[in-house]
Amino acid sequence: MPDGFSAGDTAFVFICAALVMLMTPGLAFFYGGMVRVKSTLNMLVMSFVSLAIVSVLWVLYGYSLSFGPDAGAGLIGNLDYLGMRGIDLNALTGTIPVTAFAAFQLMFAIITPALISGAIADRAKFTAWSLFVALWVTIVYFPVAHWVFFFDGGNGGWLGDRNGVIDFAGGTAVHINAGAAGLALALVLGKRIGFKKDPMRPHSLPLVMLGSGLLWFGWFGFNAGSALAANGVAGMAFMNTQVATAAAMLGWLAYEKIKHGAFTTLGAASGAVAGLVAITPACGSVSMLGAIAIGVIAGAACAAAISLKYKFGFDDSLDVVGVHLVGGIIGSLLIGFFATGHVGQTASGLFYGGGFTQLGKQALGVVVVLVYSFVLSWLLGTAIQKTIGFRVSEDVEVAGIDQAEHAESAYDFSAVGASLARALSTPVTVPAEKTEVDA
Amino acid sequence: MPDGFSAGDTAFVFICAALVMLMTPGLAFFYGGMVRVKSTLNMLVMSFVSLAIVSVLWVLYGYSLSFGPDAGAGLIGNLDYLGMRGIDLNALTGTIPVTAFAAFQLMFAIITPALISGAIADRAKFTAWSLFVALWVTIVYFPVAHWVFFFDGGNGGWLGDRNGVIDFAGGTAVHINAGAAGLALALVLGKRIGFKKDPMRPHSLPLVMLGSGLLWFGWFGFNAGSALAANGVAGMAFMNTQVATAAAMLGWLAYEKIKHGAFTTLGAASGAVAGLVAITPACGSVSMLGAIAIGVIAGAACAAAISLKYKFGFDDSLDVVGVHLVGGIIGSLLIGFFATGHVGQTASGLFYGGGFTQLGKQALGVVVVLVYSFVLSWLLGTAIQKTIGFRVSEDVEVAGIDQAEHAESAYDFSAVGASLARALSTPVTVPAEKTEVDA
Amino acid sequence: MPDGFSAGDTAFVFICAALVMLMTPGLAFFYGGMVRVKSTLNMLVMSFVSLAIVSVLWVLYGYSLSFGPDAGAGLIGNLDYLGMRGIDLNALTGTIPVTAFAAFQLMFAIITPALISGAIADRAKFTAWSLFVALWVTIVYFPVAHWVFFFDGGNGGWLGDRNGVIDFAGGTAVHINAGAAGLALALVLGKRIGFKKDPMRPHSLPLVMLGSGLLWFGWFGFNAGSALAANGVAGMAFMNTQVATAAAMLGWLAYEKIKHGAFTTLGAASGAVAGLVAITPACGSVSMLGAIAIGVIAGAACAAAISLKYKFGFDDSLDVVGVHLVGGIIGSLLIGFFATGHVGQTASGLFYGGGFTQLGKQALGVVVVLVYSFVLSWLLGTAIQKTIGFRVSEDVEVAGIDQAEHAESAYDFSAVGASLARALSTPVTVPAEKTEVDA
Amino acid sequence: MKLITAVIKPHRLDEVKEALQAFGVHGLTVTEASGYGRQRGHTEVYRGAEYTVDLVPKVRIEILVDDDDAEQLIDVVVKAARTGKIGDGKVWSVPVDTAVRVRTGERGPDAL
Amino acid sequence: MKLITAVIKPHRLDEVKEALQAFGVHGLTVTEASGYGRQRGHTEVYRGAEYTVDLVPKVRIEILVDDDDAEQLIDVVVKAARTGKIGDGKVWSVPVDTAVRVRTGERGPDAL
Amino acid sequence: MKLITAVIKPHRLDEVKEALQAFGVHGLTVTEASGYGRQRGHTEVYRGAEYTVDLVPKVRIEILVDDDDAEQLIDVVVKAARTGKIGDGKVWSVPVDTAVRVRTGERGPDAL
Ligand SMILES: Nc1ncnc2c1ncn2[C@@H]1O[C@H](COP(=O)(O)OP(=O)(O)O)[C@@H](O)[C@H]1O
């Protein structure tokens, strides 16, 4: 390998990329456990299909749009790397192979649209969703990743490299981006039948906990891996991730105990995710005590924020707005207060003598990504709804989307299952005639 | 540590070994979710016991047979490393400790027999299965691993090192090997009661998805780790693994949507695994666009291949043949077309000006491993069936193998479970008398 | 980074820390699957809250108490690192950043109290448990970690550094420590209603297997990572971990087949954990054949040990004593027999010509930690029981702790779930009046 | 007394319960059931083969009532459960000899 | 009309359903149940102790029929469900006052 | 013959079964059910809103008995199931025309 290469850093980034990959299945379980049993599979497969679609697009043109040489003004990459041409075995990004960097960043591009799916649980056509994912990463995620993550000595993305918005691991590009898109889609698709009336409780909290456990685990790759090297900055990001998450879980649990009288499992899981979201942009610029503060604030604030949807009447089903949008904003803005200037980045926040400068930059990043993502997602969702239709029919929604869209049921636990099935099903090799049926 | 040692490579291979270890539990869940509820545990524990048995045999003699100095003609290793004698702390394989290499390769030896178990779901005696695993790794896997994976400057294994068969991470040694053995055992044990009549649908698709998620995650260790170093080749293998898997999921979903009218969750999971299988031998020799092509082909072809069992009437219960044998063959042969000569290996395929040479070598590898594994597995299975019996009784199969072989049920979700149990079960400390019972 | 820094070692330890973090969710599933369905969530969240509480305390003062400069006689660290002050980006512990070391050790501090929770399944108030965790790590775990894990050239902890007790990865500090505390709490809280009468079988063995799979996976980080470097010692620890676990699974399965006539899934899972526990202290000082011996012994012995609780009548619900205390003692003492003097540590055991010296030291470590932990845990538990109360009411225990403590049910699989809920539940925004209810 | 049993579509339970409440009946017992009738089930794809699953989830409700209320109650349930689509289910009534409230031991109409 | 209830071994449902079909009955309602009788359950090992679980899974079938068909139908069900081994279950019949088809409101035999 | 149906609190099944055994009845069929009555359910918190779930888990027991034993058996069940707290459930009895033991075809009292 060429000079400047580090096997240690490379090993680290490879494994971090694998960890971030695991977050998408983790998210699938987190979301899948939270829906009612009749839409479990749809929820799972909305995340898994993002793995499939985005990976292929990334190789075809996504990497080039996000990390190709800047096409002008820091807005988007050019087409130099179409089909990954010119990326050879020995090419480096910093101290690691380009392939390692490309793999790591790909996993971010995959999970971001998957996050959106939680806002439209139980009611989106699978084909429409797949189309949305393909278009959304193309016109929203790839450009925004360029703005935030592409560094080229001041000639890179306009938010991060040119304007000094600090986003260590994706508070804006990933979480605000997905959260704003989730809000847009929740508005476009409308409320579920029974919203506000039916509690629609999680069908499997152990599945939710599995999801949150895998997310937490994978998030070390997400945050510490964003140092792109196994060094002290990564170490600080690692510890900050752990303690902010811990603090946020405590914050959420305390909030709900006081407000509703119980410490819930779902609260523990949601609090942890809220903490992970909030520390994402900040983990490379705050101290561990700062991380605890950010965590507690995010945990309690997101716990409060999830009731907004009842107040304003939008059905953000699994709280993508309450957790990712709100958590992402909190984390991004708090950098303006808590950045020490001594961790990974040199800018200082208000509490460390840096004045309001960094806070202003952070606000810029937040507003730009929020507005861009919301507007384009709304337009895209509306276009799909008006053409091929985005929402399933009322009958399908009542009977359950798993059956209608995927011809499957999540579970068959019946002790007599096999016998019942044997007795009462008839194998057919051609699609069954579409006669009047009772579902 | 001695000269030539690389901490970065070592860190990478250790973690990759852990990732590959996780694939066996992952496989257990993938398979376990797919069977009916009454044989869930048997399916899980068939994989877990492979972890137990093969690890011990590996230390006793397996490592020596596979990676000991060649005993002649590249057919098998000698007994120099019996009981791992002579492997000291500082001994290296390439740039990493021998222990790291041995651990990494052990995990391959564990998952290969575990893969076979899917072909004989619901009907194999656990003792017979355990015996089969021990014998099969000894007479089939350890030699084949030597043929394919043991390199010693042209004096290593006869397929890989001496005849230039390319198998980066185990398309022949692992997947064709297991697939052929699965076919043999499915024939030896015969069809399940209800085969072709009863749909025998998965009892838990979330468990299947968990399995496929963990497999995908672990497979980065399997494929990228096979570079045995954290370098550009590993990076190419990593990216190829991701995009081929993604493309295969799309291929499978497209096939089944066209043929059967629905995108299923099981199809998404199976397509991903088919892609992982097919890219396994090829990930070190093709470009990312080549990987996409291999993925799409494998996804669609395996989706078509799983109906072969209905046509030919062998009950390969969880499609070990359709996915691992067919996928392994596709991946191994397509190297003959898509090898670029510029990735990890220098041979070029037909599409890159290499003519038919490499394709011929690949065909050799495929045929040899397929035939060797099929014949020996059939003989071994038959011998076990004729002596201690391999298949459970009809009564046990109908009532469910979990109860009879493991004295357990997978789940007890009854809200009144505890009470019912308390009311209606009687603790006994000696085995209950064997009176006529109703199961 | 400063001189002496190794990116490879750092990458290794970061990932190992993430692996060890995952063990706590893994443990949550292992335990959560084992309880009856009505206390699933409580079991899960007892582990998750340990992640939350201990992480915050670690940063505030835990790291300082455990790994701060010795305050005298090797008994405890001083307060130099309160709030992690003075830990800067470039500070090293050996070849890795202090942050990496602190993160790795934090994960040990988290899982140790979580292990205890298995002894008091189904009956502990969540607030009391949380308080116990906070106090227990402070007065038990942090000091004991200092005794065992803090090395400073003979001026470190009194057991490990000053008296040569070998505990590579936590046989005493983690497993004996947790096991003795579990025994104490089981005595303080008393037996569950139905103990010895009601079988209280696992409600989900797949969840148990998921837990054991994740524990096994994470344990590579625990044990190999304890080398704090990606080197030959880590390699030996890695292989020893794998084969001892494998051998212990076989040992447990053999024991229960002979004694009770069936190979159970729960036995396979428990055997693996027993092996992991027993090899934890020993993995850096024995050969692979020694590891097999330790595994077999631990597997069979722990299988026998779990019936002690019926004999002596203490309700150690999920066998923390039988597996962690007994397994930890076995592993710690067997070092005195099997230490080769050639692996990671230089002391030799009885079988390798070292006489009884090391065995004596090991016995010292075992007894000290066992007694210290038991006594303090008993006092702490009793104090909590006498003040705020540790055990839930009989009504809550019968109806299920999930409902009373967490206002949730683990699952809702009803095909009609949503409709039933819709029909029969009434959203209220203020806490429901506390009228007489039927639960 | 009569025991009214109704096998209905799960998502009509809502309406049935409200109708019963309005009618003045405050107790019922529910079991999950599956039904098979002239209605058809749904199609599932598994491993390259399609299956028609004819068994359709139903909710089975039992209500004890006074003889006098029985006929009217049946009408109430039927009306509330009806969607007009195939598979709406059945309601039937059987005579009851005795009914007891476990808590108090009260018998007959008082037990309801 | 009569309501025939059968508690049978789960794996006989197949045969019962086919027999009913042949007899001309096209609807039924199924619930999962567990039974306890002179048959014994199975043994489970848990943590070093063995337990006999006496409760055995059963399927509970309900069929509404015309009075005239009742006796014959009972025979059909009994024959189809029989394995001759202990635990085969019970079939019983109770009188029905009214039966209504929810979809149409038809009553009596027409409701079936 | 009579069919006694009891809807009781799950954790009383224990006592009921022992009482039946003592009384000389050795078979029963159990289904899981949920009940709704004057008792209240529990409160669950979900995402910042609280819900009262009124449906409470119950166990539904069916016992076929001789006419002569019916009244006494009801008393036995009621006594064993009673906790005295609200939600204890109901027991009722309906007349049975025929009962058959599937294994042997025996009818009437012999079928039990
Ligand atoms: N003869 C019967 N006995 C018992 N239950 C029946 C009978 N026929 C139908 N059912 C129940 O009624 C449900 C609806 O029956 P179906 O014939 O499909 O609808 P409809 O009554 O609208 O014509 C079935 O799913 C089954 O549960």
Ligand SMILES: Nc1ncnc2c1ncn2[C@@H]1O[C@H](COP(=O)(O)OP(=O)(O)O)[C@@H](O)[C@H]1O
């Ligand atoms: N008295 C009863 N009342 C209700 N159900 C009964 C009764 N006796 C038996 N059963 C049901 O019949 C099933 C078989 O009964 P059992 O006595 O084992 O078999 P057999 O009828 O072959 O002698 C039991 O599992 C139970 O569900």
Ligand SMILES: Nc1ncnc2c1ncn2[C@@H]1O[C@H](COP(=O)(O)OP(=O)(O)O)[C@@H](O)[C@H]1O
């Ligand atoms: N009219 C009824 N018909 C059928 N089941 C009923 C009826 N009323 C109550 N139940 C059943 O009895 C259970 C207890 O009823 P509830 O009124 O709460 O208690 P209690 O009988 O102690 O006053 C309910 O959960 C329900 O299952």
